[in-house]
Amino acid sequence: MTDATHGSAADKSVTTDPSGPMLAADGTPLKTSLNRALRKQKRRALFLIAPLLVFILVTFIYPIGEMLFRSVENQIVGDTLPRTVRVLADWDTEASDIPGPAVFSALAKDMMVATEEKNHTRLGSRLNYEASGLSSLFRKTGRGVDDVGEGYTEQFVALDPAWEDPQTFIDIFAGPRWLDANAEYDGEGPRPTFRLAAGIGEVLPQTASIYRDFARVVQTEDDDNPAEEEPWNTVYLALYEDLQAGAVIPADMAHADMLNAAQVAAASFTTTDVLADFVSFDKDWADRDVWRIIQTYSAPYTTGYFLNSADLQLTPDGVAWRPENERVYVTLFIRTLIMSTAITVSCILLGYPIGWLLANLPSRQANLLMILVLLPFWTSLLVRTSAWKVLLQDQGVINDLLVWIGVVADDNRLALINNATGTIISMTHILLPFMILPLYSVMKTIPPSYLRAAKSLGATNWTAFWRVYFPQSVPGIGAGSILVFILAIGYYITPEIVGGTKGVFISNRIAYHISTSLNWGLAAALGAILLVIVLGFYWAYDRIVGIDNVKLGG
Template sequence: MAEQVLAADGTPLKASLNRALRRQKMRALLLIAPLLLFIMLTFIIPIGQMLFRSVENQIVGDTIPRTVEALDSWDHDADAVPPAPVFDALAQDLMVAVELKEHTRLGSRLNYEMSGISSLFRKSGRKVDDIGEVYTDQFVALDPAWEEPATWVGLLADPKWIAAREAWDGTGDEPAFIMSRAAKTVLPQTASIYADFARVIQTEDNDSPAEEEPWHVVYLALYNDLTANPSLEVTGPLSGLVSSAATAVPSFETEDVVATFEGFDDDWKNPEVWETIYTYSPAYTNGYFLNSVDLQKTNEGVAWQPENEQIYLTLFWRTMLMSMTITISCILLGYPVAWMLANLPARKANMLMILVLLPFWTSLLVRTSAWKVLLQNQGVINDLLVWIGFVADDNRLALINNATGTIIAMTHILLPFMILPLYSVMQTIPVTYLRAAKSLGATNWTAFWRVYFPQSVPGIGAGSILVFILSIGYYITPEIVGGTKGVFISNRIAYHISSSLNWGLAAALGAILLAIVLALYWAYDRIVGIDNVKLGG
């Protein structure tokens, strides 16, 4: 058997080498750790959070949880609108949302799916605090104790909280309200809404539930609990108060909460409003992605958007087609310039390189605005064409506010990104190759096509990737010169981020665009090979 080779310290040589390699890898990892951490914090995590918005939909369930739960029992086929318990739940949820100023955010979210819901929630939010007042008056008329905050605390608060509050010396925040377990069992609706009332009073108003009379919807919830369970048993000093109220509620004047909401706005009669709330109540949704491809969620399943609203597939196709056109245009215009840079004497090549780099010294907005002046109907280009007789004065070319203007302006702006990779690759191609080909009998064209061009393909690949990826993400230039026919999908993403504030749809559009780019990158790697892309050397 072969003798085991040992290191200087007596350990097996193989183990010693593995330990040394691990140390080298650890040192290398520690050296790049700050960069990895920086990229993680400033790039990966923010992008991940933004893309998560494309499926996140928690605002509906968090803002109106009782309504969402009550809608599960709604028979969509039998009832045009949900039954009364759903409206009762909505009244309670909306009261909390108004106090927390969240009802407008909820309305804005649902307004993305159905126009008009935002104003519906705003209008109803201004009047919801009156719902249940008829029950408040009758409970107080039955016994004035129902108007006292102490009555509600004694009925619903956990004894531990009462003791903690009594021991509180007034400094700092009041102990957070704790609901009694017995109250949750005996008076579930009342306990639920009163817990929210106490939380809002403590956190938003910096007051105490022991000093504030409950909202009217709390009395509505108490009425519903007593009506649903008139024989409930409440122990403690307030049992007689509750028993007498349970006996009296059958004779109370009632409020039709459904009619009250319909009085706020007729849209509460519209089944589509409730369908929208129900459809988008889950915490996560594919609705943004469906909207991104001109589809929509309905109660029956996925369906196409109305024809006059189908714009995103057109924009995606236009973005891909025009980006490809811009890339090809840059190749056709940039290849001769790069060849001249690589083959001219150094002094002339340097002067030409300055002209290539000159656009980088000028603001993108200025360059784009200049093209708007040049391309317009009465602009320099059309005037020149009329002057030389190429077009008639009454038949000027439409070069602005369309796809033509976008392609011309973006080709000019992105041309340096094609020239520079081509130039760096062409510089490495020895001129002796062409001379050798010609000495063997090849024509100028054959020498170029069979010898020179194949060696420049890596530069074309690098420039194409740069120009194509940059072009599909441009939105300033298409916005200024593209009009309605020359804008890209990136313009719509920018609109939803900065104007409509529909970040979920913007994230979904961005995610689809990212997936398309990655798919094209994969296809390019399979067909051409990413290893063949070079920037020189």
């Protein structure tokens, strides 16, 4: 009876066809049914972890990726000086000392837009990273660029006063859709985006381009109506250049008669030396090296930040070493690695005996010692570091104690602060718990009977420790070393306070560029290199020791 019951249940769940695949109860192949069930389980698991995954992507992965992207991003030059970059691409640096008039004309238009949008100072700061003095160059130019082309404005207005009327330019350049939207605008919400009239870009390309920028800036930056604002002087400069270039004015174009008359008169206009205008702002505009730097860094992406991180620089002539007095980053990287290694070794030497005591003492005493190990976590890092600054200084507690017991003379006190020694001492104290805890958790799992068995077989205390106990504690050493080394290599508060000029890490320079110099591109490049170095050490450790041997206990 029992066998018949089980057989009936099996027939309901799986059907076996000798001539075909095994089928499930619903008639589908068993393999297909199992795959469908497995996919459902995976989707359910993905649904459960999706909130955490999204949180990590949004708050951790994306910000880090965005920051690291700054190490190669260089779009500010092309975005701020688009016309200049296009024309400058054809400049032969060997054929002339400085670019021709077309580049300066494009620069006048770009600088006018950048000044109104307050972007010229950001551009100057970016280029100042490559050559000092460029920041002030762009600031000075921004204060006077609105006068470039003023001579053409006066001559157009003298030819016909209608050229001074903003409505004239609206009639010529504004598209009908914008005219209708602007007429209906009631002051609520953003103004309708300015649109050019169809075909005007082919007739007067330079003027249409700069007038569109003028209208956009008036709307977005000043919240005004372009139909009520007189155009910039650079608009008249562009209009003169278009007419002189032989623009063909259609007969049905608005103000075609005015444009034709202006085209005839423009042949006798007094020309403005735009180059001389810029040189009057700052003589560095006549410096060939300035233009070569702008040309070199006009690409949207650059290796310049990474080269600077290696004490190199990207010059118009290629990659070259930075001046000897500016080569600091390779030294800082080497110092960071050496000192982080020294801190890690110090933590091993001090933490191993403590971990052994914690693992072998009775529970009551071990718990008391564990509280003392964890006690520093309850104190602010800044307070602990400041305390070491008091302890290590020339007239501090440690030197006073050494003088009192006669180890050092009063006039020959030890230099323990503002150097590498102070950094290693203070950071060893701060990071020591991160070494002790992994060691303790692994040592706690080593049975004491192993040592007793080794001694019963004739091993000495040292042999029993070295051949039996120590190999089993290596996973704890590995876990603690990785933890301490990675934490040490990224520390910057403690080295900044007690390290002086000889005990700071590369992380201090990264913090400086992020918060003080605002050179985020260089900070991102330094951080990326530091990340690669850490991953390299992690890979080497995995190849030599094996990451599977790293344990936190159990």
